[in-house]
Amino acid sequence: MQNLFVKSQELVSLKSKNLYIDIVNLQSKFFYCSIVFLLLSTFCLNAQQGFSLLKGKKKDRINFELVNNLVVIPVEVNGTKLSFLLDTGVNATIIFSLSENDSLEVKDTTPIKLRGLGEGDAIDGLKSIGNKVRIGDAIDFNHTLYFIFDESLNFSPRMGIPIHGILGYDFFKKFVVQTNYVSKTLKFYDPDFYSPKKCRKCETFNLVFNKNKAFIKVEANIENEKEDLLLLVDTGSSDALWLFNEYNILTEEPKNYFDDFLGLGLSGNIYGKRSRIDKVKLGSFNFKEITVAFPDSVSLQNARKFKKRDGSLGGNFFKRFTTIIDFTNKKLTLKKNSNFSDPFYYNMSGLTLEHNGLDYKLEKKQERVSNGYSSTTNDNNSSSINTISSIQRFQFKLVPKYIVAEVRKDSPAFISGIEKGDEVVLINGKQAHQWKLFEINQLFSSKAGKRITMEILDKNGTKKRVRFVLKKVF
Template sequence: MKRTTFSKYLAFLFVIFLTAQTHAQFLGFRMSTGAKVIEFPFERYNNLIIIPVTINGRVTVKFILDSGVQNCILTEPLVASLLNLTYDRTITFTAPGQQDSILAHVAKNVQLKLPGIEGQGISMLVLDQDYLNLSNQLGTEVFGIIGYELFSRFIIEVNYDKKVVKFYEPNFFNPKKYYEKVPLIVRGTKPYMAAEITQKNGTKMNVALMVDSGASHAILLDQSTSSLIHLPEKNLEASLGKGLGGDIEGVVARVDKVKIGKYSFDDVIASYPNEGSYGLVPEEAERRNGTVGGEILSRFNHIYDYFSQTLYLSKSVEYQKKFEYDMSGLEVVAHGTELNRIRVVNVRENSPAKRAGVMEGDIIKTVNGLTITNTSLNFLTTLMRLKKGKKVTLRLLRNAEEVKVTFRLERMI
């Protein structure tokens, strides 16, 4: 073999070796097609962004895209059993809610795939039990949460108008000029932003809020972080949602104004967790006064750019929508093996539903003549905050008997 031919042959082998090494050493997420931008549709339930995730090439399930979560979490241990996941270790940690500690198993070297995006060598927390009951809360089968691993790798655009999410390679991202830039501070694995609130007592306050796409509320204000946070006299006791540690109890009320950059919202509903219910560790409490969630974020088409520490905002079609809270007094969940029944789990005292005779445990069969299906939980919760004075007729199943009730929606805060 001539020297020049032999040299070319060695070079060819070296390229193959490097290519093999590159593929062997690939960890984390990348675009599987070599594209610079990947776009795919998302589903929206209760202001949450739901995306498909395939685990180990075998099972595709729905995950919440959550900017407030550090680790990828599989919330349903039965899915882990089907996949025969092996665990490296077991850990305990604290999280918002009433429970003191959460037990989870750590699965390593997990493969995750989103449309056009693949991840290798991912560490995933598998909860010991389904603490969140996401499927029942949302009315569709959701079995996981994913966040920082994606936000730290890509620039991510959420377009609520088109119901699509876009992932950009950071070096190939050029924001449109019509986006408003809002500074985003990424500390540890979580994004924070500044906002100004005008409270019902007339005081203005600058607050630091974690940007939490995994929360449904507008804003949450934690009184334990500042003596300046004022709880309005007119408020309503409520279950504010579920954290990994269980139910987060507190009250809801209104603040006069929330200002983010050049944008301003009036008469915003704010959540105030009870002391001890939110469970912030001391260093977290020092960083933030609360969170901004999907009820405000959905009023923008927005882009998370952790690399330049910027949140890009552009008004969505929902920007002018009024902030409303449930006007019925009902707390409901999806029920049954196919999530095609809606069960009443709580009825607020002195509420329209309570006065009409709705009881905990009732199964809602029809709403204003429309039969309930597994897609109707979103419809029902939206209807119950739609318009003051709207007439609602429910046909209920109670102890094998049908009961019909009628009431009108009332604005309670």
Template sequence: MNSRKPSIHFKIFYVLFICYALVAPDRMFAQDFKFFNGRKAQTIGFDLKKSLIIIPIYINDKGPFDFILDTGVNPMIITDTTLKESLKVPYPRAIKISGYGNFEGIDAFLGATSVKIGDAEAENIPTVFLKDDILPISGFVGKKIYGLIGYNFFNSFVVKVDYTSRVMRFSSHPKKIKLKGEKIPLELIDNKPYVKLRVEQEGLAPQTLKVLVDCGASHAISLEALDAKPFPKPQLTMEANLGNGLTGRVKGRIGRVALLGFGNFTFKDVISSYPEYNIDSLSNRGRNANLGAEILSRFNTIYDYQNRYMYIKKNEKFKRPFEHDMSGIELYAESGPPSRTFINKIEPESAADLVGLKEGDEIISINFKKIDDYSLDDIGAIFKAKNGYSVIVEVWRDKAFIIKLLKLKKRI
């Protein structure tokens, strides 16, 4: 049994943020979504995995395909390498995608597709097809994902995301809509939304930061740059694999900020990522940080790109504590049938390392409940439940079943 997989426990942000360096799509491609059946608005359900919004879409009259809806994406990105041929995309042109630290670039194709979301349709959407399967998003979220879509959809409607009910309502701009929540100014740069945040951190004066709003990033906040230098870290941090991008692993550290202010709302003791990038990459980025879904999902949110505002109203998840994984286990899920879940990485000196769990172990059960009864989100919640909490993990290794008693250990 060859269960070893490439390291893919990435925050979705790190996939996308390198993709932002894509060639700018030709203006002739850009098209808006429209209703052609007399509708002015529509409500559809979405799936929520790792706090990421997953919606079904149709491409060139085929589908449905599950895509991550992401405010940080432009153009649409198809990560499933089999779709380019099956969708019969006319005349895609070969391009190179540049990533930080990668001077040769990544091979991809740029084309145009017709896309349908609910009853809304758009033609000639600029679409990037990755040539190689280098972004295994499906293993991260535990569900087959074909790609990511963002700007063209958000720019076409007023979009309300209700994380509590897991429904999304999108309305044409001429329609009068009651916009509820605190009004936050948006700045669109390169078709991506930015807001101002307040951050207080140990050893640093209070800062007002310019941050990318990225609902396709699973983290809370990623602090990248300050005064064209890497963002200062608090005294207590730990080394972490922050994700995989087009150029490989993104290394860095995880710590906490004492306070994060978003509009009139404040969060305390927030888990924060500090990625390592070279100085040139930081100085050219034009932002300080990336605000992800671990914060955004605590609000029911309305995006109004046309008028340059977003609206936030706290929901039932608002007071959920910020905790990092206490097991030291990085998971990879293979879609089935049968579905299988593997240990992809073990953090040194973590709870899992101390009891002898190993990379490549296939998880069979947790607390005597078979693994098929859990989603990756369920497992994640168990592994960061409480410092000192005991978890019984059964794995398959070398043609034998092994049971380990894992005692969770808070590391940050």
């Protein structure tokens, strides 16, 4: 065991041990080993294990960012402020993607190997115990962290904001958690003091647990056949629905699917197929023409440990509700919000963009300058005259740079000539850096028939203007 002070981009030498922990980044999860620590603290009434609220607190509320249907919360780790995805589907707290300016104290470390979704093999990491983790007024003084130093594992470029890690079961097991996707607020309650409010428009569902993961039963109408599905409650997936069995949904004549990049996993890229299914029903909530993704078999090899699992229910589904997740009593409560009737769209451009560092832009600013002077007339009356002139000032500003990470074959963007590695300069007449990445993704998923004009800088440094129209594949 050792203590380290880790700074991003340092080379960390790890000797591999025969210790493997199965995790799934946004879909497959950590095996969690619980270690009991007794703490005496001025913040706690009694000795505590895991997260607890400050003395006298029964609940807390924090704001979050909603990016690509994912909840991103502020988390303080050993005094360092970071940003984490809040993911119901992971068993342990994972840290990765520290920027070159971030530094973080790491305590009591042991080398490990980690496996997750994706095409690659297990990767090196560190297990660290005895860390202080704080979320709002909730603190854990003996938190176990898993550190990954693979530079290729970086969710921040695809999200457009810094993402330093993922937090899941360790948080949800201690609180009743309410997520308001419209106001972007997270409330969490001490279960011993939580009393659910009467809500005529709410529906509560039972959760089924397997190895600390919550599952829910959903009814689907597939090709006029009723299917009962057991789905992972996965707030760390940006899609609405993932299925592991194709259920004869996919057809060639007419073709009702396309191959696509589905996401980034701990073991590499995740690819699969996208399509739609007729209807999904959960209680009295009915959804038609819901988008569905089918991950390929290579990506799924670490996700099928629970044989009864049929897939995942993700952020594009849950963002249509205010959700109350109660792991203690194995309950999920849903209430419709203003997103409920939004159609389910996928990215119709075929483009996956990512943030690729910063660039200097010369910005022109117009400033008005007032100059005053006095003049004397013949009758000795004095008057003041002001002149106003306009001058231009220039300044350099650091702005985000976006490049094309993936282009789906035969998509509108592909046909227009956009290639992987191209830099995006303009989108619909607006400088690319003036867009947030999630806003671009929303634009590409907005509606069929929308016209997109882009200015691209190719890998040879040549600028070109391209146009395409968002088009439904099926």
